[in-house]
Amino acid sequence: MGALAQCVGLWLAEGDRKTKSEITFTNNNLDLVILFKRTIENLFFTKRSRIYVYSKEKDKPNLKFLDTTVRYYTDNRANKPYYLFRLNSTVLLKEWHQIVNEVSKIQECYIDILRGFFAGEGNIKKSSHNSRGIRMAQKYEIKLINDALTFLGITFR
Numbered sequence: 833m834g835a836l837a838q839c840v841g842l843w844l845a846e847g848d849r850k851t852k853s854e855i856t857f858t859n860n861n862l863d864l865v866i867l868f869k870r871t872i873e874n875l876f877f878t879k880r881s882r883i884y885v886y887s888k889e890k891d892k893p894n895l896k897f898l899d900t901t902v903r904y905y906t907d908n909r910a911n912k913p914y915y916l917f918r919l920n921s922t923v924l925l926k927e928w929h930q931i932v933n934e935v936s937k938i939q940e941c942y943i944d945i946l947r948g949f950f951a952g953e954g955n956i957k958k959s960s961h962n963s964r965g966i967r968m969a970q971k972y973e974i975k976l977i978n979d980a981l982t983f984l985g986i987t988f989r
Contacts (some may be wrong), residue, residue: 833935833938833941833944834944835867835871835944836871836875836931836935837935837938837941837944837945837948838867838871838944838945838947838948838951839867839868839871839872839948840931840932840935840936840941840944840945840948841944841945841946841947841948841949841950841951841952842857842859842864842867842868842948842949842951842952843855843857843868843928843932843948843952844932844945844948844949844952844974844976844977845948845949845950845951845952845953846858846859846952846953851925852922852925853920853921853922853925854918854919854920854921854922854925855872855917855918855919855921855924855925855928856916856917856918856919857916857917857952858914858915858916858917859914859915859952860912860913860914860915861951862893862895862913862915864951864952865883865915865917866898868917869881869883869898869900869917872917872919872928873919875931876919876924876927878919878921878924879899879900880919880920880921881900881901881917881918881919882900882901882902882903882917882918882919882920883895883898883900883901883902883903883915883916883917883918884902884903884904884905884915884916884918885902885903885904885905885913885914885915885916886905886906886907886910886913886914886915886916887904887905887906887907887910887912887913887914888906888907888908888910889906889908892904893913936976939983942979942980942983942984943980943984945976945977945980946977946980946981946984949974949977
């Protein structure tokens with residue numbers, strides 16, 4: 833359950849929760865993308881996922897070892913390559929949402945969910961005002977993250 837819960841956290845941090853047709857996850861850490869890919873494919877017994885690589889023209893990482901369709905695109909704004917995992921299926925997306933909801937209810941999964949969330953969220957900084965604090969910026973608060981932090985006795989505002 834640990835890898836699955838971690839992928840729930842990754843998806844909450846960097847997945848597209850608004851799409852109606854596919855499971856997506858974007859990150860510049862290839863190891864996290866591979867973890868997400870393998871977990872999702874094992875969960876749904878499918879190998880139909882795709883990886884899109886966005887990088888500057890000169891950066892074209894070789895990803896043949898991933899055993900999946902890989903497409904390369906140029907993004908001159910990319911300081912380093914970033915990767916977009918996609919699994920196109922409205923049926924599997926609905927199942928994924930149900931799994932996320934079920935895993936989110938299991939308090940024993942909170943640590944793994946937070947591990948994934950903090951690994952996936954690229955906007956977490958050590959607080960300059962308090963050496964024991966961190967600062968993370970989210971456009972919208974995520975209730976599950978707040979619940980997990982509260983359950984673990986971590987104060988936040």
